[in-house]
Amino acid sequence: MIGLIIISHSKQLADGLLQLAEQMQNKQNCQIVIAAGVDDEQHPIGTDAIKVMEAVEQLSDAEHIILLMDLGSALLSAETALDLLDPELAKKVHLCSAPLVEGTIAITAAASSGATIETILNEAHQALHAKQQQLNDKVDTSNQQPTQANVFTHQALKTQWVVRNPSGLHIRPAAKLASLLAGFDAKVELHNNDKRADAKSMNQIALLQVRKGDKITLIAEGSDSQAAINAFKQLAQHNFGDDITTSDDKYLIGKAAMLPSVTGFAYHKPVNTEFSLPTYQTSEQEITKATQALEQLQSQLATLADSLSQQYGKSISDIFNGHSLLLDDAELLESIKQQIISQHRTAAEAIMSVFADMSQQYQQLDDTYLQARYIDIDDLKNQLLLLLSATNPLNPALTEPTILLADNLGPLELMRYKDTPVVGIALSNGSPYSHTCIIAAKMGLPMLVNLGEEIQSVPEHTKLTLSADSATLTMG
Structure with a gap:
């Protein structure tokens, strides 16, 4: 992790610069602290070496700490702070001569991407070049290393x-x-x-x-x-x-899952906002309910996998067989049992808690493909809750070409629309790497994800054109 300290005479200036840098900050790779102004209400403009020292100590876990200063006395405060620091910590510190605003942005962007300290400092020192070139200023390149042109082979x-x-x-x-x-x-x-x-x-x-x-x-x-x-x-x-949408453009921008364009009428997927769940009985009874729900869903998944194998091939049926294996995990059942016994939770409450934790763990992964599996986990949780509540999912009676609109959509939820006139799917969230996208592509359903919350305001039965080629959902 790289630490960046913005040293400025003005706290307001540093706060504004921090707000700008946060637009491109990955906090796992780059932490930013400000050491700006002095604690004098009458004369707040200035720099304080003690503030700089404390800021460095706050970032002591960083591999490298970069100090970026605005004016001359800020440099003096930075150098004084170095003299006050523990020598081992001071070895991590780099004083950077880059311009404050451009340097901050360049350092934040490079550090957030996981670049080396040499690359980060080089990016900072070159931060003015784009502006200078655009304004036709002369750029001093005497201290720059010559850039080697990339040579690509036929395999590129x-x-x-x-x-x-x-x-x-x-x-x-x-x-x-x-x-x-x-x-x-x-x-x-x-x-x-x-x-x-x-x-x-x-x-x-x-x-x-x-x-x-x-x-x-x-x-x-x-x-x-x-x-x-x-x-x-x-x-x-x-x-x-x-976000390139404007008030004059009646379309939303998303990510394409496949290429065709289709036209249909808007239909918002019904949401089961409340499950009618039974109250707590005994631990033994709640464990029995949870176990039976897991087994029942496994059976449904096995049946579904068999039928889909004939229609869409083994790769699709394997998705649902994988879900069945997940539910058959002894550790999963044990976690649910522990929730029921130790916290006196109902089967439904225990399942919600365990699956919510599992979903959160997937969402925190760096791998985008694995991260998307949280959608499957949420889908399985909802199916189990439906079984426990003996609630039948709302199946629409659609009679004309339809664009299905939803916040998100799991693979099992998608199956409810398999034999309906749904011709396309548009989600406000979701992931292009989800199993839902993979299955929809096999079904011939073009799909857009990550359209944003604006999708919720599309009036029911509005005529829509979904183009996965241009990743747009057009109204009217």
Whole structure:
């Protein structure tokens, strides 16, 4: 983890800069602390060496700590703080001469992507170059290391994208792209016409001056080249993290799961907001209920897997067989039993608690494919609660081409719409890596995810066109 300390004469300036940096901060890799102003209500402008020292001590767990200063006396305070620190801690500290605003953003973006300290400091020192080039200022390159042009072989992979962002690849999307690609074992280069840049460097991406409508090309080569290309495509489909919708545009932007466009009428998936669950009886009875619900759902999953194997193949049936194996886990049942016995919870309460913990654990994983499995866990939990409450899920009587709208959708929930006139699915949340997306693709249902909460305001029965090619849901 890298620590960054913003040392400024003005606390308001430092607070504003911190707020800006937080837009691209990964707190696991980069922690930011401010040491700004002095504790004098009448004369608050200034710097305090003690504040700087305390800020460094606050970040003592960091591998490296970068101090970024605004004006001359801020440097004096930083140097004084170093003299006051424990010598071992002082060895971690780097005084950086980069400009305060540009340097903060460059350091935050590079550190958040997991870059080395050498790369981070180099990014900071070059932070002004994009602005200087845009304003045709002379850039002093005497101290820069010559940049080696990447040489790609015939094995390199390539993809193109027409940028839709109204402001092009400005600082935030450039930081998101660099941070995303930094984690892949591949050399990646971004081209904009005859300009090229290291796609792992926010500053170099900014130098490309990519504007709306520009066709950019990403080239990748290395062991992770295909993964880097796929990740780039996903981020590009989501406009590099920018919300490009406006009040004049009646469409929402999401991520595509497959390519066709379909038209249908909006239908919001009913939500079982309340389950009619029985009250607590005895521990033995609650354990019996939980065990029976698990076994009953396993049986349903096995039947479903067999039928889907004939229709969609083994890969789809294996998803539900995997769910059945998860429910057959002795440790899972033991956790539910412990909740019932030690906390006197009902079978339903114990299942909700155990599955909620499991879902949270998946959501915290770094691997996007594994992370998406939380949707399966939530889906299984809801099915178990339906069984315990003896509640029949609401099955719609749809008679015309329909676009199904929902917050999220599990694989088992999707199966309820298998023999209905649903022609497409649009979710406000979800994941393009979910089993639901995989199954929907096999079923021939185009699907968009991560459309945002605006989807909830789409009026029922509105005519919609879902285009997974452009990742848009158009109303009217």
